[in-house]
Amino acid sequence: MSFKGKAVIVTGSSAGIGQECAVLFGEQGAFVTVHGMSIDGINTTIKRLQEAGVPDSHYEYVQGPIEDENVQNELFEKTVKKFGRVDVLVNNAGATQKPGVEASSLENFDYVLNVNLRSVISLTRKAVEYLAKTHGNIVNIGSISAEVCFPAAEHYAASKAALNSYTRNSALQYASKNIRINLVSPGSIYTNIRLRHSNKAEVDALYESRHAGIPLKRTGTGREVANVVEFLASDKASYVTGSIYVVDGGALLMKPF
Secondary structure (H helix, E strand, O other): OOOOOOEEEEOOOOOHHHHHHHHHHHHOOOEEEEEEOOHHHHHHHHHHHHHOOOOHHHEEEEEOOOOOHHHHHHHHHHHHHHHOOOOEEEEOOOOOOOOOOOOOOHHHHHHHHHHHHHHHHHHHHHHHHHHHHHOOEEEEEOOHHHOOOOOOOHHHHHHHHHHHHHHHHHHHHHHHHOOEEEEEEEOOEEOOOHHHOOOHHHHHHHHHHOHHHOOOOOOEEHHHHHHHHHHHHOHHHOOOOOOEEEEOOOHHHOOOO
16 A cells, blocks of 8 residues: 555654554655654654655654644644645554553543543544545544453543544544544554563563453554554545454454353
8 A cells, every 4th residue: 555645643653553553654655743752762763764765854753742732733733844734643642541640540530531532632623624635534543442341441441432432423523524534443462662661571471361362362563553554544445434443353252251
């Protein structure tokens, strides 16, 4: 699939699934705006783009918290200034807990909701004027947590369930502008993000412990999620909107007992 000449914004693309999305779009000829909190992570993504043969003229970056409206505005301003258009918005940035805050607190709930839902709504509203001109589209990144329960994940799960609903409703709202909006819902996906807090052996053991509940008996990769994002963002999915694509190795098919 070629995205030559198209401009793609990927939030939370300094690591994990977002990084894989940014690199994949770059490999397919897109102009890519990278976003993240960590400048080191952003530089890692840029290095991967360069290694993939993406020229300097084909990427831009924005650093800062996605819930900050100034950062949101900068994403569109920099993208349009450098590339002249916006064709795809991938709302990938997410959070499970605010650092230094009790997980069950309302302060944490507000933070998680701001990052995982409110920022998506705000970015979608800002993107409409650009996407209407290019008949572009939005791909939101959700989670199977919206449909299944995990310990101590009530705030995250609630935000992702709300994101599922928002995706469907916004797809209906903006269809008249020829803007498609879909969501990818990953299951257990191996990313480098967990390595920030644990060593590789611990991370590998955690993922392996989940295999019994996954019909395909393995952990997915960020690139496998990015492949689905790429499809939904492409013209091959031109008649797809308001859909939720689950990428979980079949985990949601398993019986609870």
